Amino acid sequence: MSVNYMARPWESRLFRRCRRAWDLGARERQDYEPIERAQVFDFGEAMHDALDVYYFPGMWEWGRAIVRPLALAGFEKSMRRDRDAYTQTGELSTEQIQDWEQHLELGTAILTRYFDWANEVDRFTPIQVASQFDITLPDPTNPDTGLITREGRPLQYRVRIDLVVIDDHELYWLVEHRVVPDQPWLDLEALRLDEQALTRSWAWQLSFLAKLEGTIHNELRTAAPGAGDSAMEVRAVPGAGGVMTQRSTESFRRTHIPRTELEIERQGIAVALEMQDMTDPSLRIYPNPAWQHCSRCAYRPPCLAMTQGIDERPILETSYRKRVDVDFQLGRLGSVWGFVPEIHRVAEYRAPGAEQ
Numbered sequence: 001m002s003v004n005y006m007a008r009p010w011e012s013r014l015f016r017r018c019r020r021a022w023d024l025g026a027r028e029r030q031d032y033e034p035i036e037r038a039q040v041f042d043f044g045e046a047m048h049d050a051l052d053v054y055y056f057p058g059m060w061e062w063g064r065a066i067v068r069p070l071a072l073a074g075f076e077k078s079m080r081r082d083r084d085a086y087t088q089t090g091e092l093s094t095e096q097i098q099d100w101e102q103h104l105e106l107g108t109a110i111l112t113r114y115f116d117w118a119n120e121v122d123r124f125t126p127i128q129v130a131s132q133f134d135i136t137l138p139d140p141t142n143p144d145t146g147l148i149t150r151e152g153r154p155l156q157y158r159v160r161i162d163l164v165v166i167d168d169h170e171l172y173w174l175v176e177h178r179v180v181p182d183q184p185w186l187d188l189e190a191l192r193l194d195e196q197a198l199t200r201s202w203a204w205q206l207s208f209l210a211k212l213e214g215t216i217h218n219e220l221r222t223a224a225p226g227a228g229d230s231a232m233e234v235r236a237v238p239g240a241g242g243v244m245t246q247r248s249t250e251s252f253r254r255t256h257i258p259r260t261e262l263e264i265e266r267q268g269i270a271v272a273l274e275m276q277d278m279t280d281p282s283l284r285i286y287p288n289p290a291w292q293h294c295s296r297c298a299y300r301p302p303c304l305a306m307t308q309g310i311d312e313r314p315i316l317e318t319s320y321r322k323r324v325d326v327d328f329q330l331g332r333l334g335s336v337w338g339f340v341p342e343i344h345r346v347a348e349y350r351a352p353g354a355e356q
């Protein structure tokens, strides 16, 4: 057990969804993960890896014609890494191989079209990509002190952001990339309420002692190319922090949402209150079954055993293990930052081919 109690946004989401799943999977709880990987590849993660390369600050001044193939190579590398990891624990079926190949093709096509589109709408300079950092949680009732558990462990939160950019007016924006299914776009209010964007904004401000103007929601729809890709729709909607602007085609949508200081601060208070709940010694653990999340829950086998009054330990011992990966995987593009006031970069990984 480390000195600090460290939580992550995925653990908060799990805590809210189902305390039993959270208790089995959170690093500060039982810390189990399935031995067998649930999927051959993570398409969304591979697309993020490509965008990390495309927006890598150290290559922003390079011609986009040089960076595009590097970004596509980043996508393919990520897909291959996932597939190789999967084959260490199981054989691929013919359907799985076909699915992998189709997604490799789909991702390459979407990214190629995206780069054309982004050329038109990227009006900023990236300053940070795929950064991970830890913050100490301020006490909402006394922001000058940090929260601690009943046992005296300081509460910390580990956050990873997609991208931070600076615009032509020297204002900072936090960018969220989203690879979304081929369905109607989410309502603007869903973006406004996006808890992940707000949590990351709050944590970034706290860690880097700078103010964000707002969040940029950069969505890529996993659709085949359509006639609507060439027609750009633009709209502007007044909001609490200023005018929200949106540019979209059939496959891509980018929304700028100015955020008020209060809105970001309130998210920080919500995170702190939730972490106090999480670390309360009298916390009760119970399942929250709903097929919407149980259908994709990694802990369904032990949960079913518990529900039926069967000993779950043999399942956990044979099909699960204590987590072996660290939060930041070596070989991925990005950086890890220490805690303020001594902000320092402890690791940075170069984009494929960046040394050329």
Ligand code: SF4
Residues within 6 Å of the ligand: 018, 019, 020, 021, 287, 288, 289, 290, 293, 294, 297, 298, 299, 300, 303, 304
């Ligand atoms: S299967 Fe459902 S109820 Fe059981 S742990 Fe998972 S999310 Fe919770």
